[in-house]
């Protein structure tokens with residue numbers, strides 16, 4: 001069966017809009033997605049494709065109002081299908097220490113952390129600046145024997161890396177069913193036995209304690225849920241967040257400091273930020 005590749009440009013690009021769009025397209029039968037810096041590519045078998053159904057998706061209810069959607073599409077013939085995935089998903093090497101690859105990539109450099117991710121769920125493959133910044137922040141952290149939370153886990157790449165770096169236990173939480181299922185697969189494939197995955201949101205955190213909280217989501221959700229993340233941290237616990245632009249760092253910092261955290265440092269890539277705070 002041939003597939004249709006639907007390109008959805010979101011201008012200006014907004015991560016929250018992309019996630020909702022992916023979820024709406026999933027309802028229409030799209031079964032795989034690739035998230036790019038400014039667009040989402042979605043794939044559906046030709047028999048299920050209906051551009052009018054796509055155009056009928058309304059995102060008017062979202063708080064983010066100033067964005068435009070533009071759709072283009074093309075047929076991908078079936079014999080090219082594996083090649084499409086393979087060309088869409090190149091291995092990623094971060095800080096010469098972490099390789100993130102699909103199982104069909106066999107000729108990758110030998111590094112301390114080799115992580116295999118099912119490429120059908122693209123966010124959390126290391127290609128996006130925010131994932132890469134979070135990976136770098138984990139590499140700089142003392143994870144040995146720590147209790148770690150990966151909030152908004154996507155593929156659970158960050159949770160798997162934390163586990164490989166010696167975390168005592170890791171909880172990974174995502175609000176969306178697809179990342180939840182994808183995480184279960186990835187955790188099994190990477191033999192990250194001390195990672196547990198949960199479907200839900202910050203309401204699951206009541207009464208929990210973690211030495212390190214990782215949250216790569218988006219500005220609004222971080223601002224909304226940060227108090228719950230901070231409530232999980234003991235003294236000297238760390239909160240590392242990404243998913244927002246440099247111009248939003250001041251709002252994130254204000255909320256963190258108002259709730260008792262101390263700013264430690266931040267890094268920037270393509271105007272995306274990852275910031276680290278500690279509870280002193």
Ligand SMILES: C[S@@+](CC[C@H](N)C(=O)[O-])C[C@H]1O[C@@H](n2cnc3c(N)ncnc32)[C@H](O)[C@@H]1O
Nearest residue numbers: 123124131152153154174175176179201216217
């Ligand atoms: C930007 S992706 C990050 C994925 C991965 N942690 C990484 O660093 O690449 C954000 C993830 O957060 C999830 N998410 C969105 N809102 C959430 C919420 N309120 N609570 C938990 N997860 C949420 C999305 O479904 C998505 O998988």
